[in-house]
Amino acid sequence: MMNTKYIFQTATLMGCVLFFGSPIFAQQVRLPLNYWRNPEGMLQEHATLLFEQAHVILEKYPPSATVGDERKLALLSLDALLHDVRLDSTKAFTDHVEKRFQHVLDKLEKETLNNNEIRIHQLYNHGYIIKTPSVTIGFDIVRGGRPQHPFVSDALIQSVVSQCDILFISHEHGDHADKSVAQIFCDQNKDVIAPPGLWDNMSPNIKYLRGEDIVTEKMDIPAKEKTLTVKIFPGHQDSVMNNVYAVTTPEGITVMHTGDQSNIGDMQWISCVSDEIEVDVFLVHCWMPAIEKVVAGIKPKLIVVGHENEMEHTIDHRESYWLAFRCFANVTVPYVVMTWGESFTFSR
Secondary structure, three states: OOOHHHHHHHHHHHHHHHHHOOHHHHHHHHOOOOOOOOHHHHHHHHHHHHHHHHHHHHHHOOOOOOOOHHHHHHHHHHHHHHOOHHHOOOHHHHHHHHHHHHHHHHHHHHOOOOOOEEEEEEOOOOOEEEEOOOOEEEEOOOOOEEOOEEOOOHHHHHHHHHOOOEEEOOOOOOOOOOHHHHHHHHHOOOOEEEOOOOOOOOOOOEEEOOOOOOEEEEEEEOOOOEEEEEEEEEEEEOOEEEEEEEEEOOOOOEEEEOOOOOOHHHHHHHOOHHHHOOOOEEEEEOOOOOHHHHHHHHOOOEEEEEOOOOOOOOHHHOOOHHHHHHHOOOOOOOEEEOOOOOEEEEEO
């Protein structure tokens, strides 16, 4: 007969194995309690926790034309992290970008919309996905980083592109035009609209549109049996051709995307945009010159500000969210400052 002492010892041992082998305890022992002689590990852990906590707050206080202190503090925390060059090539940073793209993908796969509304999803830099009840439109979608070392994995960007029907590219610069992303659209037999000269002869799915004056085109989405009305304005970033697109959805909502429009010589046509078309949503980069005059010429109903924290720039040209608020302080049209992975619903 087994003695009582042996039974007690065996039971105690099994209890310890079950507890110390449990996920809760395993998680606890994996987390260091100090980082002596491991400054890089400390920095990454610190960044990961701050990225996560900032987005907890941003989920609680979502994008709005009326911004409270909590949301501003979360955006400023992201500014601080994204201006710390020690983090630029770390896993903490690339994981953060990947999670923000995944967050958009999750919403695209699940969301439903009413006929009078669209949802604006912001990706990295000045990239957007516009979801309507009938079509899904991409603007300047890039993976970020360098072609050999992008911030977003191939598998994830494939899934994101699968949710879209068409891509508009404003100009040739790598933070707006990603050849690999365009190739995925072409491989999925989806059109890519771009200024002339970008990746010539790459695919018949790339449509080059541009004129000395405003060009108006009908763009079919065969898979959805829908048609977009597109106006292409002849913009420039300095001397570089920069298409400014105004896309009217089948629901009759018009979205204008600026790319990097920044040539003051184009102010003649910019000042007359509202005579040409009624713009509902204006996707404008945060450092647009003479922004008050631009808004007066376009007369949008809503402004969404983008292009903050372009990580391939030096920190003096990684425009901060706090700087965006300062640049748009005198704009009277409602404007929304979002970060990567966030969304805003516009309703007519």
